[in-house]
Amino acid sequence: MDTVKIQGSERTPEVDFDFGSNVFVLSGESYPEDVTAFFGPIIEKLEAHLEAQSGAEIRFDFELVYFNSSTAKVLMGLFDTLDAAAESGNDVTVTWIYASDDDNIQELGEEFAEDLEHARFVLKEVDPD
Amino acid sequence: MGFEIFKKEEAALAAAKALLQAGTLEGAAAQEHFETLTKAYEKLFKTTKRLVRMSDRNEAELNRATKSLDEKNAMLEGLSKKLAKYLSPQVYDSIFTGAKDVALRTERKKLTVFFSDIKNFTQTTEDMQPEDLTYLLNDYFSEMSRIAIEHGATIDKFIGDAMLIFFGDPESRGVKEDARACVAMAIAMQRRMRDLQERWRSKGFTQPLQMRIGINTGYCNVGNFGSEDRMDYTIIGGEVNLAARLEGNADPDGILISAETQALVSDLVQTEEREAIQAKGIRKEVRAFAITSIMDGFENESRYVKMEEDGLYLLLDLEKMDEDKRKQTITHLLGVVQRLAT
Structure with a gap:
């Protein structure tokens, strides 16, 4: 199984998707010029992969410090996809990591988590850089 | 899709x-x-x-x-850091924190005023190359400013070779503490001058600078003088002139203080009364006291160890001695002792 690794830039997040071990990480800042062009290929690949999983242990870590509205929409879609994977019999853990001094990111994570019905949600506070 | x-x-x-x-x-x-x-x-x-x-x-x-x-903030920060060098830290802080208005306003306050200059400076400038003089003056002012800031002084201005410094505005620790801080600063400066003189001598300057200091405590007008377009934060008044007169009468490497200041620091330093000064605009003669304890215990805290006799010249700069250099110097000195013993 392959992996997708994209280094973070000023406007785009770091992507570390390990399809073999079902561990996925999205971190950094996200306000791409073209949100569809950036997220399209990786989300399509992820959706196809998750649909094919059954009884798998899946971990998705979000460690974002800033994102724009389009990214927020992508994230909401991702949460739906992960929840659907959990509903179809996979053990899915979504971890939302935020800096202890960042109330905004914490609240956004809590709001996104409201849509999760089947996946496990973990809110993890870390020390600011 | x-x-x-x-x-x-x-x-x-x-x-x-x-x-x-x-x-x-x-x-x-x-x-x-x-x-x-x-x-x-x-x-x-x-x-x-x-x-x-x-x-x-x-x-x-x-x-x-x-x-x-x-980016603009970074630029302004850089600019204000540059501007800060033209102002005393307390003045800079009081303006930048908004504690003081930048307006033509003065107030009467009891301050301790410090005045210093270099003995025979005019003569020295004529005898020296401009580059050497620049080096000496920059070295001198840098060291003295550092000591002044360490003691919480307000550096008013440099006038050629002279310095006007005061304590009590914009920050004050009380009249007595201000006077004591000023005298402690003056002593630290003269002690540092002793080190600097050794350094300058070792660099071949035959006429190292010697500083004279005058200190007085009294009511002055302090604040912004000038015009709305160009103002100067400074002090004026007879007490400032008196500090200058005391300085003029001080010994080279000495500190001369007025009776007013002496009363506030008498338990801190030893003094010796000198001939009273007749100052312009002051009817009575002004009693003056020279501080005699400037160099007490100095030998142990000086960064230099100096010995100079016929056939012997030794100058050790302790601040330059790291562990290796210290060991190396001990070996050298032991070698010298061995040669002397045989």
Whole structure:
């Protein structure tokens, strides 16, 4: 199984998707010029992969410090996809990591988590850089 | 269908429209309600897409503005750091924190005023190369300013070779503590001068600078003088002139203080009364005291160890001695002792 690794830039997040071990990480800042062009290929690949999983242990870590509205929409879609994977019999853990001094990111994570019905949600506070 | 952030919403809308077109809904009323609902959803969907686009644009704009603001802040910070070098730290802080108005306003306050200059400076300038003089003066002012700032002084100005410094504004620790801080600073300066003189001598300057200091405590006018366009934060008054007169009468490497200051520091330093001074504008003679304990215990804290006799010249700069150098110097000195013993 392959992996997708994209280094973070000023406007785009770091992507570390390990399809073999079902561990996925999205971190950094996200306000791409073209949100569809950036997220399209990786989300399509992820959706196809998750649909094919059954009884798998899946971990998705979000460690974002800033994102724009389009990214927020992508994230909401991702949460739906992960929840659907959990509903179809996979053990899915979504971890939302935020800096202890960042109330905004914490609240956004809590709001996104409201849509999760089947996946496990973990809110993890870390020390600011 | 490729990835679209509103893929699911578009799919739901397309399905609803297909259902309407097929006309398979039971009953005209249901058909009509479903059509209304689909139209409302389509409108809401369009609005959401617009709002997200608008929000993205606003965020991008905000990001740009923040970045430009950060750059401007960095520039202003750099500029204010440069400006700070032209001002005393307390004056700079009181302006930048907004504690003091930048306005033509003065007040009467009891301050301790310090005046210093270099003995025979005019003569020295004539005998020296300008480059050497620049080196000596910069070395001298840098060291003295550092000591002044360490003691919480307000450096008013440098006038050629002279320095006007005061304690008690914009910050004051009380008249007595201000006077004591000023005298402690003056002593630290003269002690440092002793080290500097050794350094200058070792660099070949045959006439190292010697500083004279005068200190007086009394009521002065302090604040911004000048015009609305160009003001100077300084002090004026007879007590300032008296500090200058005391300085003029001080010994080279000495500190001469007025009776007013002496009363505030008598338990801190030893003094010796000198001939009274007749100052312009002051009817009575001014009693003057020379501090005699400037160098007490200095040998142990000096960075230099110096010995100079016929056939012996030794100058050790302890600040330059790291562990290795110390060991190396001990070996050298032991070698010298061995040669002397044989």
